[in-house]
Structures are given as C-alpha cells and as structure tokens.
C-alpha cells in the first residue's frame with residue numbers, strides 16, 4: 001500500500017488540472033509576447049487565468065504577478081519592500097519558512113533593522129508584543145508573518161495583524177502558501193500588501209505561483225529582461241503552469257467547504273487513533289485552532305525513534321520528519337527548536353488532502369504502532 005501523508009510538502013496534481021493544462025503543453029505553444037495568433041492565444045490564456053485568480057481573491061487582475069512559486073514571491077515582496085518602499089525595519093518571527101527567514105536576514109544591514117516577535121510555545125504570535133514593536137518603531141516597517149505555519153499548522157489572526165499594521169502605518173506581507181485555497185480570502189476586505197500562492201500546495205503544478213501586490217504599492221522586479229508581467233517579472237511565462245494554477249485554485253474555492261469538512265474529519269480521526277493506540281502521543285503546535293491539513297505529533301521514545309521515517313517509507317508511507325535535534329549535518333527543524341519542543345523524542349508531521357482516506361490513516365497508525373511498541377495489531 002502506498003500512502004501519501006506529506007501534502008504540506010506538495011500535493012498531487014488534480015486530474016482536472018492536468019486536463020486544463022494539456023492543450024497548452026500540446027497545441028497552444030505560442031510565446032505570449034508574440035503578436036501573431038499563436039502568441040495571442042497563449043497571452044489570452046494567461047490573462048484569463050489572472051482574472052480567475054483575482055476573482056477568487058476579490059482583487060484586481062493587475063494586482064496578481066505570476067512567479068516561479070512561493071519562494072520567489074516571498075523574495076519579491078520582502079526585497080521589494082526594502083529596495084523600493086523605503087522599509088528599514090522588518091518584524092518577522094523565528095518560525096517563518098526559510099523563503100522568508102533567509103530573505104529577511106539577507107536584508108539585514110546597517111540600514112535595515114530586524115525585530116523578531118515573541119511567540120508562545122504553540123507558535124502563536126504575541127499580539128501585544130507585536131503592537132509594542134510597531135508602536136516603538138520610528139522607521140518605515142514591514143511586518144512579515146505567515147498565515148499558517150507549514151510544520152505545526154499554527155494560525156495567525158490575519159485580520160488582527162492587518163488592523164495593527166494599518167494603525168501604525170506598516171506594510172504587511174503574509175506568506176499564505178499553506179492556507180491559499182484552504183480558507184476564504186477577501187483582499188478587498190483584509191488590508192494587506194502582499195500575499196503569496198504556490199500552485200503545488202493546492203493540487204496544481206510545481207514551479208508556478210503568484211504574488212498579490214496591493215495596488216497602493218509598487219515594487220520592482222527581481223528578474224530583469226523582457227517586459228512580461230507588466231515589467232514586474234521578466235522571462236517567458238510558464239503558460240501551462242499558470243493555466244493549471246488558476247484551475248487548481250478555482251477547484252479549491254469551488255469545493256472549499258466539502259474539502260475542508262473531509263480533511264478536518266481525517267485529521268481528527270488520525271489524532272484520535274494515534275491517541276488510542278500509542279500511549280504518550282502529544283500534538284505539537286495548537287490543538288484546537290490550527291491549519292486543518294497538518295497534524296504534527298511527538299511520539300514516545302523507542303529503539304526505532306531515529307529510524308521511524310525510514311521504516312514508514314519502507315512501509316510505503318510518506319510523511320515528514322520534524323525532529324528538533326541539531327546534531328551533525330541534520331539541522332532538525334528550526335520551527336520545533338524555536339518552540340522548544342522536546343527533542344529527545346521523535347516528532348512527525350502528517351499532512352492531508354482531499355484525497356486522503358481513513359483506510360490510509362488506519363494503515364499508518366498500525367505500522368507506526370508496530371515500529372514504536374512492537375506489536376502488530378489490527379487497528
């Protein structure tokens with residue numbers, strides 16, 4: 001049996017998405033910058049996709065810039081804020097994705113100051129501390145905080161942070177890679193300057209994403225060259241990727257409630273089976289309000305602790321390690337370390353999709369129990 005429980009890393013392409021992409025892989029191969037009919041048909045597919053994404057997020061198509069994925073979009077927002085928008089102070093958190101953390105530290109200089117907001121042990125941002133940091137800042141500030149953590153799933157109150165940023169005149173960038181397509185997002189209502197999408201996290205293709213750039217701000221491109229994306233991002237567009245991403249996001253939003261109900265049930269089911277079958281299991285991050293696609297657990301110590309992912313892989317089960325250890329070349333998880341999660345026991349992240357079944361969960365719990373406790377049991 002093959003079981004894929006690593007959907008926070010990437011998701012399988014939805015069949016409907018592949019179908020939407022196929023004509024652009026096979027027939028419509030024109031360069032969107034060409035003015036002949038081959039080019040015009042490609043260009044029109046890009047603009048239709050942009051309109052679809054803008055409609056789903058309630059923003060203007062002009063505010064959507066296509067990128068190669070979440071990493072590029074995060075880089076573009078943060079570098080753009082510093083290089084073009086006069087930002088000399090960035091507030092972020094130690095549990096951001098490396099696409100944000102490494103970009104933020106790259107921006108640190110004599111001119112740009114970095115502040116890290118306090119978090120509780122579950123990964124919640126201390127909103128009073130954030131307010132204090134904003135209130136005492138004299139400089140133009142960018143707040144860069146993710147909507148949901150990709151390892152433990154802890155959620156940020158986007159509205160609250162948006163209101164705080166507005167109150168203190170700060171720019172707000174949120175890495176929404178893990179939440180895009182899983183929660184409604186109305187960009188006409190939530191004041192935010194940059195949000196990010198990465199198609200492969202919502203059953204679209206890899207290597208394509210987008211940055212929403214609020215119309216009140218203008219940043220310059222990371223890549224120089226042609227005038228694609230209205231001079232925002234040079235390079236011939238990934239047409240089939242963009243078409244696939246728009247289709248994938250549309251499918252996600254069209255069925256958001258049914259997908260959510262299914263995945264929430266799967267997560268609750270897995271948690272209860274783990275707790276029933278494996279004594280000593282504990283949840284990392286927030287138990288009651290967290291990203292419903294992610295379940296990160298600490299497991300009891302056993303002789304197999306360091307081999308768990310390998311043993312599950314042999315069983316055909318894919319999930320992610322979240323070890324907090326920092327020995328040797330394995331740096332472990334910066335997120336679990338920042339949250340001071342017990343690193344003497346193994347932690348594993350299971351992440352689900354609309355395709356995950358309870359049978360897959362049963363099989364996983366049964367294999368895990370055998371590796372940890374040594375008894376093969378029907379679950």
Ligand code: PLP
Nearest residue numbers: 069070071097099150175177198
């Ligand atoms: N931000 C978060 C929260 C992520 O989980 C990821 C991917 O794992 C990224 C950014 C990077 O996205 P991409 O793989 O599209 O570059």
